[in-house]
Amino acid sequence: MAPPGTRLLQKVSSTRAFARVAPHFIPAMDRTVHRLTRGKVLLSAQMLPGVILTAQGAKSGLPRRTPLACMPEREAGTWLLIGSNFGRQGHPAWTANLLAHPDADINWKGEDIPVTARLLDSGEREEAWAAVLKFWSPYATYQARVEREIRLFRLERR
Numbered sequence: 001m002a003p004p005g006t007r008l009l010q011k012v013s014s015t016r017a018f019a020r021v022a023p024h025f026i027p028a029m030d031r032t033v034h035r036l037t038r039g040k041v042l043l044s045a046q047m048l049p050g051v052i053l054t055a056q057g058a059k060s061g062l063p064r065r066t067p068l069a070c071m072p073e074r075e076a077g078t079w080l081l082i083g084s085n086f087g088r089q090g091h092p093a094w095t096a097n098l099l100a101h102p103d104a105d106i107n108w109k110g111e112d113i114p115v116t117a118r119l120l121d122s123g124e125r126e127e128a129w130a131a132v133l134k135f136w137s138p139y140a141t142y143q144a145r146v147e148r149e150i151r152l153f154r155l156e157r158r
Helices: 006-013 016-036 093-100 122-135 138-145
Strands: 050-056 063-073 078-083 103-108 111-119 151-157
Touching: 050 078, 050 093, 063 093, 063 122, 078 093, 078 122, 093 111, 093 151, 122 138, 122 151
Parallel strands: none
Antiparallel strands: 050 063, 050 103, 063 078, 078 151, 103 111, 111 151
């Protein structure tokens, strides 16, 4: 059974207004709270599980820290990252960073974990996408709004 308020949150997060506003305040809020609590709290993880991804910038080569929702794959010990960009046009920058430099780090529930990211394709992506939609249905709305295929990455421990 979903936690109280999940349906309302899914409905709100599927709106275009949310897609316009959320990218500007959710990541900044998450980075600040995560830093102030020394990695113990990620506010957006109260809605969906989340990680802080640290990946080398595709162009700059500098470390880039990005708070992201994720779908943990508990049995496999892996995580799926969904490049939805809140249903906005264009792939999020962090996806280009992982394509250029797949070795990265995540902070998961206060633990720093070295990972390797792999872009999912064809059949593997199709299976993962079905699981993602069961996990958080607004991703279907995001995909319907954009012409690009939303990128899915599987993170595996190094």
